[in-house]
Amino acid sequence: xxEYADNQEIYAQGEPATTLFFxxxxxxxxxxxxxxxxxxxxxxxxxxxxxxxxxxxxxxxRMSKAVALSASSIRIIKKGDMLELLRRTTRAxxxxxxxxxxxxxxxxxxxxxxxxxxxxxxxARVLLRLAHLDKGGPAVVEIPVVSHQxxxxxxxxxxxxxxxFMNRFREEGYINYDGGLExxxxxxKVLRVxxxxxAA
Amino acid sequence: xxxxxxxxxxxxxLTPQAGRTTPKKRAKSPVFNVERFLDSAGVGxxxxxxxxxxxxxxxxxxxxxxxxxxxGGVKLTVVNESGKEAVVAILGPGDFxxxxxxAGELLCMATAMAxxxxxxxxxxxxxxxxALHGEHEFSDRFIAYMLARNLRVQQDLIDQLFNSSxxxxxxxxxxxxxxxxxxxxxKTLPKISQExxxxxxxxxxxxxxxxxxxFRKLGFIEYNGVIRVNNSLLNIVLSD
Numbered sequence: 488x489x490e491y492a493d494n495q496e497i498y499a500q501g502e503p504a505t506t507l508f509f510x511x512x513x514x515x516x517x518x519x520x521x522x523x524x525x526x527x528x529x530x531x532x533x534x535x536x537x538x539x540x541x542x543x544x545x546x547x548x549r550m551s552k553a554v555a556l557s558a559s560s561i562r563i564i565k566k567g568d569m570l571e572l573l574r575r576t577t578r579a580x581x582x583x584x585x586x587x588x589x590x591x592x593x594x595x596x597x598x599x600x601x602x603x604x605x606x607x608x609x610x611a612r613v614l615l616r617l618a619h620l621d622k623g624g625p626a627v628v629e630i631p632v633v634s635h636q637x638x639x640x641x642x643x644x645x646x647x648x649x650x651x652f653m654n655r656f657r658e659e660g661y662i663n664y665d666g667g668l669e670x671x672x673x674x675x676k677v678l679r680v681x682x683x684x685x686a687a
Numbered sequence: 688x689x690x691x692x693x694x695x696x697x698x699x700x701l702t703p704q705a706g707r708t709t710p711k712k713r714a715k716s717p718v719f720n721v722e723r724f725l726d727s728a729g730v731g732x733x734x735x736x737x738x739x740x741x742x743x744x745x746x747x748x749x750x751x752x753x754x755x756x757x758x759g760g761v762k763l764t765v766v767n768e769s770g771k772e773a774v775v776a777i778l779g780p781g782d783f784x785x786x787x788x789x790a791g792e793l794l795c796m797a798t799a800m801a802x803x804x805x806x807x808x809x810x811x812x813x814x815x816x817x818a819l820h821g822e823h824e825f826s827d828r829f830i831a832y833m834l835a836r837n838l839r840v841q842q843d844l845i846d847q848l849f850n851s852s853x854x855x856x857x858x859x860x861x862x863x864x865x866x867x868x869x870x871x872x873x874k875t876l877p878k879i880s881q882e883x884x885x886x887x888x889x890x891x892x893x894x895x896x897x898x899x900x901x902f903r904k905l906g907f908i909e910y911n912g913v914i915r916v917n918n919s920l921l922n923i924v925l926s927d
Contacts, residue, residue: 519841519845521845521849527844527845527848527849529841529844529845530841540834540837541834541837541838543830543831543834544831544834544835544838546838550838550841573826573827573830574823577820580819580826580830583830584789584819584826584829584830584833585789585790585791587830587833587834587836587837588786588787588789588790588833589790590837591786591833591836591837591840592787592790592792592796594837594840594841594843594844595763595765595775595776595797595840595843596765597844598773598775598840598843598844598847599765599767599773599775600767601844601847601848601889602771602773602775602847602886602889603765603767603769603771603772603773604767604769604771640848643847643848678768679768
């Protein structure tokens with residue numbers, strides 16, 4: 488078990504990969520950079536998510552960079568121990584398989600979103616997903632502040648556009664900054680408004 | 688940019704022991720064989736054949752089985768709340784589909800349609816769960832598959848966020864031609880319309896047509912009836 492401070496790097500892209508990680512508390516941001524391109528945030532992970540799991544499939548190097556989003560407790564598991572655990576207990580392999588299934592789904596949804604929705608809706612969906620409000624839940628959830636630059640990378644648009652949408656969301660009372668970022672259920676209206684206007 | 692075919696790592700084993708040639712006798716009998724399990728019908732598993740453009744399952748229908756693609760190809764499309772459609776994946780032999788039901792999803796999240804004559808092994812959810820729990824070799828193989836698939840969809844996302852539509856088309860063609868898959872790579876593409884390619888990479892059919900002609904003139908691809916992809920197409924993907 489390891490403790491990481493806010494914004495502390497857990498591993499860098501290209502480092503040798505011999506361990507995987509399981510988040511007990513806090514959050515982690517994964518980003519990937521390819522030659523000559525800006526870095527892309529490919530995932531914001533939360534409690535009970537795995538990362539660095541590609542070492543199990545014999546990928547020798549980290550394919551992305553992992554940074555703690557806030558103070559986080561993370562369990563570090565050696566590759567060999569995990570393989571052993573997967574063989575011995577169904578619970579470990581169940582947890583890994585269900586994480587992988589949901590991760591594939593999340594990426595696929597994100598791609599579908601990029602192909603079909605305007606940027607404002609995509610931002611609303613990213614925020615709802617971060618707050619785990621995409622399937623209902625409490626009226627307000629507070630999430631760690633994510634910079635507009637990171638949001639822009641996730642949504643696939645520019646920082647000024649994110650700024651514009653975030654201000655609009657705040658004016659409408661869908662979100663609120665107060666230390667952390669409060670996301671309200673009402674943000675879902677953004678998704679519905681669009682639906683009505685296309686129907687009309 | 689990375690090209691990861693979900694095939695490329697499929698045959699590796701999760702543990703060093705499993706790679707040894709002498710099959711370990713397990714207490715359980717008969718000996719479980721992953722290939723036999725995936726190649727043949729049996730309890731809770733049946734083989735289904737589909738023609739091109741036939742639907743395997745539709746978005747919103749109940750999800751209660753996992754399919755293993757033995758032959759052919761399948762495209763997965765998703766329709767969003769406002770009715771826009773996108774192709775999120777093209778799957779080939781060795782891929783699984785409908786695996787979301789294992790994560791407790793009750794409804795299919797996408798529509799699956801055959802893009803040519805296709806044979807799948809339909810495995811009922813209960814049987815799939817049993818095999819994953821009871822047969823280590825099978826769960827190793829499935830986890831390895833899911834790891835590779837996970838990386839592939841992550842690359843799809845990065846591709847979509849950053850690359851020009853020309854590069855995205857080149858990468859999609861290489862993936863469809865199974866570039867990077869083990870053994871003799873298939874260089875010909877499953878039959879696929881420019882319309883579908885346009886939906887996959889998020890551009891218009893006329894742009895796809897324009898790039899396809901350009902690729903042909905440069906000798907990266909050939910087509911008379913079927914599309915053949917040459918390795919030189921990588922130049923487009925790797926260029927800055």
